[in-house]
Amino acid sequence: MLEKLEQLKTLFREMEQAIIAYSGGVDSALVAKVACDVLGDGAIAITAVSPSLLPEELEEATIQATEIGIAHKIVQTHEMDNPNYRANPVNRCYFCKSELHDTLKPLAKELGYPYVVDGVNADDLHDYRPGIAAAKERGARSPLAELGITKAQVRQISQHLGLSWWDKPAQPCLSSRFPYGEEITIAKLQRVGRAEVYLRKLGFSNLRVRSEGDTARIELPPELIKDFVMANDLQAIVSEFQGYGFMYVTLDLEGYRSGKLNQVLTPV
Template identity: 80%
Template structure:
């Protein structure tokens, strides 16, 4: 693990200057931390603000950047204005990352940073991630993936470096809460976002609220499903979710699993003659 950390540092020495596409997740936070440790003021972190990012997560990104010490800037992206994104096709993430890197690349050039780097790790390469291709097409680099650093190693290295957010749950953009083909709107993003914030305030951290039509499907970690039912005032929960605009509130008995919405792609492929 420490050998890979040395390789990561060496990669930034080679780059000399870098702009980090910084979402505030643990992957890009580690990249920002190492970039700053190696490059100092020759590294900058930039976060894209859009309706698919919770204000609470944006604030976390600010706090983490301040903890690292890296210069942090926020830019606006407008992926929802692209019907190829808003219609939520199976390659939605391609259009999201296209918007992101079409925004960051000119800024990097303007500010004098020859490289835009992201937080894609080695495990991400084995999942369906069309956004990775969009980033590559625009010249972005993925230091963690280049060196072969996995998600588990990201957390271990972050803990070793003293990052207080080393065990932060993964928090992909809110658009990932909707099944492919269901149109994404600002109102729907805000509704699902407020529902997740409600659950976080109850003490549940690694959760998802999947939204399909007027139905909310709550996912907690598999070993917490029974605990959730026992400890939660379900009638109050239902009332809170209905006040946000959901008609029906359900609990996924399988529990949370990363990339769960992608299983429909494999199901469709298996049924294709």
């Protein structure tokens, strides 16, 4: 772990200056932390804001950037203006990351920064991530992936560095809550976001609310499903979700599994 950390520091020393595509997730936060420690003012964290990012996630990212001590800027991205993105094809993430890096690359050039880096880790290379290709096409680098640093190692290094969010659950953009082919709208994104925030306030941090038509499907870690059913007023939850615009509210008995919607792409 410490060897990987030293390799990461060396990589940033060689870069001298870098812009970090920073979502506030544990991966990009580690990249921002090490970049800031090595480069100081030569590192800037940029968070892209769009309807697919929860306001609460932006707030957390801002707090974390302050704790890290890195300069933090916010930019607006407009992937929702792209009909290819809204149509939600299987390569939707390609159009999202295209918009992101088409925004960051000219910004880096304007500021005189030679590199744009992201938080893609080594495990991501073995998952279906069409957005990785979009980033590479635009010259972005992925230090964690380049050095073979896995998600587990990201958490280990983050804990070693004293980052309080080292065990923060993954939080991909809200557009990942919809089955491929279902059109994404701002209203749908807001509906899903409000539902997830509501459940987190009940004490469940690692969860998803999948949306298909008028149906919300709650996914929780399998070991928490029984507690969820026994400890909560289910009708109150249904009423809350219906207030957001859902008609039906269901609980996934298999439980939460990262990338579950991708199972339609290959036989299981």
